[in-house]
Amino acid sequence: MTTTTVAFAPSVDRPARLDPRMTFDSFVPGSSNRLAFAAAQSVAETPGRAYNPLMIYGNSGLGKTHLLHAIGNYVQENYPGRKVLYVSTETFLNDFIRAIQTRTQLALHERYRENDVLLIDDIQFMETRGETFHEEIFHTYNALHGEGKQIVLTSDRSPRDLAGLQERFRSRLLQGLVTEIDQPDLETRIAILRSKSEREGIDLPNDVAEWIAHRVRDNIRELEGSITMLRAFANLRQEPISLELAKAHLTNLGQEQVILKLKQSSRWWPTFTASQWRTFAAPNVYDRWCTRDTSRCT
Numbered sequence: 001m002t003t004t005t006v007a008f009a010p011s012v013d014r015p016a017r018l019d020p021r022m023t024f025d026s027f028v029p030g031s032s033n034r035l036a037f038a039a040a041q042s043v044a045e046t047p048g049r050a051y052n053p054l055m056i057y058g059n060s061g062l063g064k065t066h067l068l069h070a071i072g073n074y075v076q077e078n079y080p081g082r083k084v085l086y087v088s089t090e091t092f093l094n095d096f097i098r099a100i101q102t103r104t105q106l107a108l109h110e111r112y113r114e115n116d117v118l119l120i121d122d123i124q125f126m127e128t129r130g131e132t133f134h135e136e137i138f139h140t141y142n143a144l145h146g147e148g149k150q151i152v153l154t155s156d157r158s159p160r161d162l163a164g165l166q167e168r169f170r171s172r173l174l175q176g177l178v179t180e181i182d183q184p185d186l187e188t189r190i191a192i193l194r195s196k197s198e199r200e201g202i203d204l205p206n207d208v209a210e211w212i213a214h215r216v217r218d219n220i221r222e223l224e225g226s227i228t229m230l231r232a233f234a235n236l237r238q239e240p241i242s243l244e245l246a247k248a249h250l251t252n253l254g255q256e257q258v259i260l261k262l263k264q265s266s267r268w269w270p271t272f273t274a275s276q277w278r279t280f281a282a283p284n285v286y287d288r289w290c291t292r293d294t295s296r297c298t
Contacts (some may be wrong), residue, residue, distance in 0.1 A: 017087055018076065022069030028195050030188030033063055036091055036142035036179045040067040040152075047082065047117050047150035051177035053141075057155045058181035061219035064154040068119040082116035089125045096136055113143045117150045124155045127164025138169045144150050145172070191221060193289035196224045202231055207243045215253040226250060 024044075029037040036058075042050035056064050072084045087095075094114075099108035111281075112118065118140075126134065144151055158180070159173040184192065190213045197204035204227060216223045233249050236240045272286060 005126055018072040018084070019069045020073060022066045022087070024070045024279060026199065027063060027066055027070055028188060028192045028197070030184050030191065031288055032182040032188060033093045035180050036063075036067060039177055039179055040071050041074075043150055043152060044071040045078075047075060047079070048148040051144065052148075053151040053153060053173060053176035054157060055153050055155070055173050055176060056180045057157060057158050057178070058092060059183070059218060061221040062181045062183070063220055064181060065121055066154060068121055068154060072117065072119055079116075084117045084119070085112065085115045086119040086121070087112075088209065089123050092120065092137070093125075093129060096133055104215075108268060109140075109143075109222050112140050115144070115149065117152070118144055122155065123165075124162060125235045127162060130155060134166050134169065138166060142170065146227065151176075181187045182222065183218045186213055188217065192220055193227060196227050200227075202227060202241070204230075204241060205243065208246050211243055211246055212250075212253065222253075279288050 023036075024041060025036060032208065036056050039051055039054055040056070043052070043054050056067060058064055068086055072086050075082055075084050093109070095108060099105045120137075126137065128258065141151060153173070159165070159170045160177060162170060190209050193204060193212060194210040196202075197209075208230070212226050229250065230241050230246055234245060237245070239245070
């Protein structure tokens with residue numbers, strides 16, 4: 001009988017590399033995240049020795065994923081001989097299912113257990129998964145931790161509140177450092193807006209930064225997204241970003257979704273083609289514009 005060996009193929013949705021924009025230099029520390037920031041720097045500088053495991057938890061959009069990438073980028077730059085893997089829990093699950101389907105579990109073990117730094121995002125999604133997947137992550141954790149390899153995980157809740165995890169896995173997470181990222185205060189939110197605008201060469205007036213920061217309190221992604229949307233509108237209008245522009249065209253700021261008001265009756269509107277809009281606007285803005293009238297997107 002001829003035996004066919006099937007090579008393990010990782011999930012296609014796995015990021016090809018760490019996001020180079022997410023570094024410690026581009027992270028804005030404040031009172032709400034200072035401990036998590038310092039702990040992330042420590043594990044990046046001395047992997048496997050400072051805090052192992054390190055668990056960072058907090059609501060979505062507060063910088064947990066940024067710190068994971070920052071750790072990975074720092075290790076890759078300063079310890080080029082060490083293997084780093086960043087993965088979401090969902091991608092880990094997809095790889096696990098594929099390995100079962102193709103009977104390549106040993107190759108999966110090698111893929112995940114031969115790393116010096118393993119970064120796992122959003123482990124709260126483990127709660128609803130089957131016992132077999134819990135066993136896989138538990139044994140992967142044990143294999144790496146037993147060899148002094150660094151493990152960093154994130155979640156939207158503390159391990160104490162993740163009732164769907166195996167008790168023995170939760171207890172191991174609690175043996176390390178568990179740190180929370182909270183909502184940024186006003187000064188930190190303003191600093192985040194200024195940092196984002198400086199990195200992207202955007203002239204953001206102080207009064208606009210303060211106006212946005214007062215309205216977006218609990219989501220850094222929305223803070224940064226508001227600058228992207230303002231830049232798109234300023235480019236379309238061919239005028240600088242101003243408080244009047246922000247107040248006129250950003251509505252529901254700080255709520256579930258930022259909505260960019262599109263005034264079709266304005267004199268400038270007909271002068272912009274779909275290709276020009278696609279060039280100037282952020283992709284999600286362009287998609288929203290097309291959704292309202294598909295005849296525009298030609």
